[in-house]
Amino acid sequence: xxxxxxxxxxxxxxxxxxxxxxxxxxxxxxxxxxxxxxxxxxxxxxxxxxxxxxxxxxxxxxxxxxxxxxxxxxxxxxxxxxxxxxxxxxxxx
Numbered sequence: 001x002x003x004x005x006x007x008x009x010x011x012x013x014x015x016x017x018x019x020x021x022x023x024x025x026x027x028x029x030x031x032x033x034x035x036x037x038x039x040x041x042x043x044x045x046x047x048x049x050x051x052x053x054x055x056x057x058x059x060x061x062x063x064x065x066x067x068x069x070x071x072x073x074x075x076x077x078x079x080x081x082x083x084x085x086x087x088x089x090x091x092x093x
Contacts (some may be wrong), residue, residue: 011035015060017044021068023092029067033059047084 017029042051042059051063
């Protein structure tokens with residue numbers, strides 16, 4: 001397990017998401033991956049989905065799975081998520 005000083009030394013990083021659902025995005029999504037105790041959390045501005053993982057790559061992968069799940073199934077979404085889904089789908093080429 002990482003000590004508190006190890007976590008303080010880790011910094012957040014930005015990751016560009018270029019495609020969703022096997023299709024290219026017109027404008028990339030920018031995800032921010034940050035260290036948390038324990039692990040990492042990834043989030044994209046304006047999207048109500050987060051990804052958690054033991055490392056930063058896993059957190060981004062879980063974030064992508066969550067965003068793609070939101071885009072596939074509108075039946076369980078509240079109004080805010082429905083709007084986010086619509087904007088994401090409009091961003092696909």
